[in-house]
Amino acid sequence: MVKVAVVEGDGIGREVVPVARDILAAVRPDIEFFDVEVGYGRWERTGSACGEETIADLRSADAILFGAVTTPPDPGYRSVLLQIRHALDLYANVRPIRGEGVDVVIVRENTEGLYSGIEWTEPDRACTVRVVSRRGSERIARYACPLAKSRRHLTVGNKANVLKSDCLFVEVCTAEAARAGVSCRTSYIDALCLDLLMHPDRYDVIVTTNIFGDILSDAAAYLVGGLGMLPSANIGERHALFEPVHGSAPDIAGKNVANPVAAIQSAAMLLEHLGDPASAAVVEEAVDRVLRAGIRTPDLGGVAGTREFGAAVLREVGRG
Amino acid sequence: MVKVAVVEGDGIGREVVPVARDILAAVRPDIEFFDVEVGYGRWERTGSACGEETIADLRSADAILFGAVTTPPDPGYRSVLLQIRHALDLYANVRPIRGEGVDVVIVRENTEGLYSGIEWTEPDRACTVRVVSRRGSERIARYACPLAKSRRHLTVGNKANVLKSDCLFVEVCTAEAARAGVSCRTSYIDALCLDLLMHPDRYDVIVTTNIFGDILSDAAAYLVGGLGMLPSANIGERHALFEPVHGSAPDIAGKNVANPVAAIQSAAMLLEHLGDPASAAVVEEAVDRVLRAGIRTPDLGGVAGTREFGAAVLREVGRG
Ligand SMILES: CC(C)[C@H](C(=O)O)[C@@H](O)C(=O)O
Ligand SMILES: CC(C)[C@H](C(=O)O)[C@@H](O)C(=O)O
Numbered sequence: 001m002v003k004v005a006v007v008e009g010d011g012i013g014r015e016v017v018p019v020a021r022d023i024l025a026a027v028r029p030d031i032e033f034f035d036v037e038v039g040y041g042r043w044e045r046t047g048s049a050c051g052e053e054t055i056a057d058l059r060s061a062d063a064i065l066f067g068a069v070t071t072p073p074d075p076g077y078r079s080v081l082l083q084i085r086h087a088l089d090l091y092a093n094v095r096p097i098r099g100e101g102v103d104v105v106i107v108r109e110n111t112e113g114l115y116s117g118i119e120w121t122e123p124d125r126a127c128t129v130r131v132v133s134r135r136g137s138e139r140i141a142r143y144a145c146p147l148a149k150s151r152r153h154l155t156v157g158n159k160a161n162v163l164k165s166d167c168l169f170v171e172v173c174t175a176e177a178a179r180a181g182v183s184c185r186t187s188y189i190d191a192l193c194l195d196l197l198m199h200p201d202r203y204d205v206i207v208t209t210n211i212f213g214d215i216l217s218d219a220a221a222y223l224v225g226g227l228g229m230l231p232s233a234n235i236g237e238r239h240a241l242f243e244p245v246h247g248s249a250p251d252i253a254g255k256n257v258a259n260p261v262a263a264i265q266s267a268a269m270l271l272e273h274l275g276d277p278a279s280a281a282v283v284e285e286a287v288d289r290v291l292r293a294g295i296r297t298p299d300l301g302g303v304a305g306t307r308e309f310g311a312a313v314l315r316e317v318g319r320g
Numbered sequence: 321m322v323k324v325a326v327v328e329g330d331g332i333g334r335e336v337v338p339v340a341r342d343i344l345a346a347v348r349p350d351i352e353f354f355d356v357e358v359g360y361g362r363w364e365r366t367g368s369a370c371g372e373e374t375i376a377d378l379r380s381a382d383a384i385l386f387g388a389v390t391t392p393p394d395p396g397y398r399s400v401l402l403q404i405r406h407a408l409d410l411y412a413n414v415r416p417i418r419g420e421g422v423d424v425v426i427v428r429e430n431t432e433g434l435y436s437g438i439e440w441t442e443p444d445r446a447c448t449v450r451v452v453s454r455r456g457s458e459r460i461a462r463y464a465c466p467l468a469k470s471r472r473h474l475t476v477g478n479k480a481n482v483l484k485s486d487c488l489f490v491e492v493c494t495a496e497a498a499r500a501g502v503s504c505r506t507s508y509i510d511a512l513c514l515d516l517l518m519h520p521d522r523y524d525v526i527v528t529t530n531i532f533g534d535i536l537s538d539a540a541a542y543l544v545g546g547l548g549m550l551p552s553a554n555i556g557e558r559h560a561l562f563e564p565v566h567g568s569a570p571d572i573a574g575k576n577v578a579n580p581v582a583a584i585q586s587a588a589m590l591l592e593h594l595g596d597p598a599s600a601a602v603v604e605e606a607v608d609r610v611l612r613a614g615i616r617t618p619d620l621g622g623v624a625g626t627r628e629f630g631a632a633v634l635r636e637v638g639r640g
Contacts, residue, residue, distance in 0.1 A: 071481055079481055079482065082482065114434075114450065114479075114482070114483060115482060119483070119484040119485065120484075121484060121488070124453060124454045124455065125451055125452060125453035125454060125456075125488070126451075126452050126484050126485040126486075126487065126488040127449050127450060127451050127452070127485055128449070128450045128483050128484060128485045129447050129448070129449055129450070130434065130447060130448045130449070130450060131445055131446075131447050132445060132446050132447075133444060133445035134444045134445060135444065136445075159434075159531065159534075161391055161399055162399065162402065162434070162435060162531075163434060163439070163448050164439040164440075164441060164446050164448060165439065165446040165447055165448045166446075167446065168441070168445070168446040189535055190534045190535045190537075190538040191538060191567075193513075193535050193538050193539045194538040194539060194541050194542055194546065194547065197517070197539065197542040198542060198546060211479065211482075212535075214479075214510045215509055215510045215513050215532075215535055217510075218510040218511060218513050218514040219513045219514060219517065219539050221514050222514055222517040222518060222542075226514065226518060227514065247511075
């Protein structure tokens with residue numbers, strides 16, 4: 001028996017997650033799902049967007065399928081997603097970008113850097129400490145290197161020409177790559193952002209610090225038709241959460257137009273994580289066949305609704 | 321008599337700056353140029369990439385035409401460009417991106433944020449403080465708002481959903497926009513990066529903090545054919561420096577293949593800054609005509625050399 005926590009969250013999370021969950025259920029009837037409520041909707045209802053018991057529930061799962069949350073407009077409010085990443089120590093944010101001529105995986109350090117939470121405000125300035133630790137860099141490098149080894153090579157995205165904190169990151173990552181026998185180069189994040197767009201074929205696995213990975217993955221989404229196509233895994237030693245890279249997109253929520261591909265591919269990553277690459281492949285291939293058949297949501301120029309796209313994938317999964 | 325300091329620097333800086341300088345000289349015979357040596361070449365020769373007297377020389381100029389410098393591979397070495405920006409307090413880094421369907425100006429705060437220089441290393445971690453000051457935010461907002469007012473609207477690029485330091489930045493920029501009667505919205509930098517690529521027509525003036533502007537402008541270069549096309553101005557209360565956004569590109573240096581458009585357009589921005597928009601327009605239109613005639617350097621798919629492209633622009637300037 002496998003236990004998967006399902007967090008729909010807010011906005012289009014409530015539309016794409018049910019689609020992904022149905023597909024998971026179809027390929028793996030042994031999964032037991034349980035819902036966990038977090039986010040804006042919960043905050044409106046109860047005054048809290050995420051509680052201690054919520055975290056405990058998430059900890060009890062073998063994996064978490066996550067949608068998207070809207071952060072309440074409350075100063076001093078910390079994003080629920082960041083709270084969860086922190087509480088479950090989900091240190092590796094893995095974002096594959098696959099499409100025509102693009103097959104890249106961005107491995108983003110997910111616990112420190114500018115997301116350290118070490119911040120203060122003075123009357124006339126506000127400061128945030130960017131923290132790069134040896135341990136944090138080592139564990140993300142140790143995640144990225146075997147992946148790069150099983151694929152082609154590694155690029156270390158950094159800004160060591162400006163940030164001393166990135167000298168440590170580069171030092172640790174290149175040392176780890178050498179130890180692992182992985183071909184490795186370094187690239188400044190600004191130049192990398194552009195070069196990835198212009199020559200995606202030059203890249204394979206990219207490891208970088210937290211906010212650089214955040215920006216780089218959104219930019220890279222351009223290569224594959226936007227955020228509707230980007231799944232991600234947030235991996236820790238003991239827990240793992242799978243979510244589309246897109247947010248709750250209140251502007252298009254409730255209209256049955258959101259692209260569920262990112263959520264479905266996140267479910268495929270979840271299957272991979274559960275040690276079931278065969279089912280993951282069934283789901284991925286089903287999505288590919290549906291897209292190739294020209295069934296697409298409006299963001300990709302199509303006319304299919306979220307539910308209709310999901311139903312088409314479900315049919316293909318049945319054949320797969 | 322107008323005094324312009326010329327810093328070729330290293331690599332392709334030595335190729336594109338002479339081209340831009342010749343064009344400046346052609347439209348403004350009254351300019352007196354003087355050379356200032358900084359960068360890697362100087363460091364190899366003298367052990368110092370930039371001295372106090374260099375800064376004094378730059379201060380004495382009405383404007384600085386700058387190429388690109390290679391940072392010596394010396395740990396603890398601070399980029400010469402950053403030293404100069406800091407010493408001359410060049411707080412506004414203005415990067416226009418113009419092309420087919422794109423007419424955007426990125427106004428990047430150029431003195432603080434992650435470039436604060438407040439950094440330390442401990443045995444097991446390295447930290448950099450991201451500093452956002454009210455004064456720093458106010459002065460960049462006061463630069464961006466009139467510009468946005470004379471154009472269409474302002475977007476404030478930020479990550480206030482994660483960084484408290486950006487709450488201050490957003491607060492100051494939106495207040496200043498309201499005061500100035502400028503239409504203004506805010507956008508998270510990751511989403512902004514993607515949306516700018518997908519819908520450049522939605523953007524006009526974008527104001528953002530230092531490293532976000534650094535990354536965003538490189539990503540935006542994708543829209544106009546790469547870094548060979550991006551000029552910039554670094555503006556302070558008393559000094560101003562004009563440089564292509566690209567670096568010294570040692571890999572293509574000395575081959576007469578570098579695209580001088582960014583350097584030439586930087587020279588046009590210099591003319592604008594000197595209060596001579598007519599000459600700036602002559603230069604810009606000359607570049608446009610040469611490009612439209614199909615004369616292009618290899619990065620744009622053409623066969624023209626750096627010098628040949630420059631000569632073509634000079635001829636057009638003569639006609640303009
Ligand atoms: C919502 C936000 C806190 C989050 C982040 O910055 O990590 C998001 O942009 C992401 O990429 O997962
Ligand atoms: C060379 C480097 C220090 C510089 C920066 O980061 O500002 C460059 O990337 C730029 O955009 O001007």
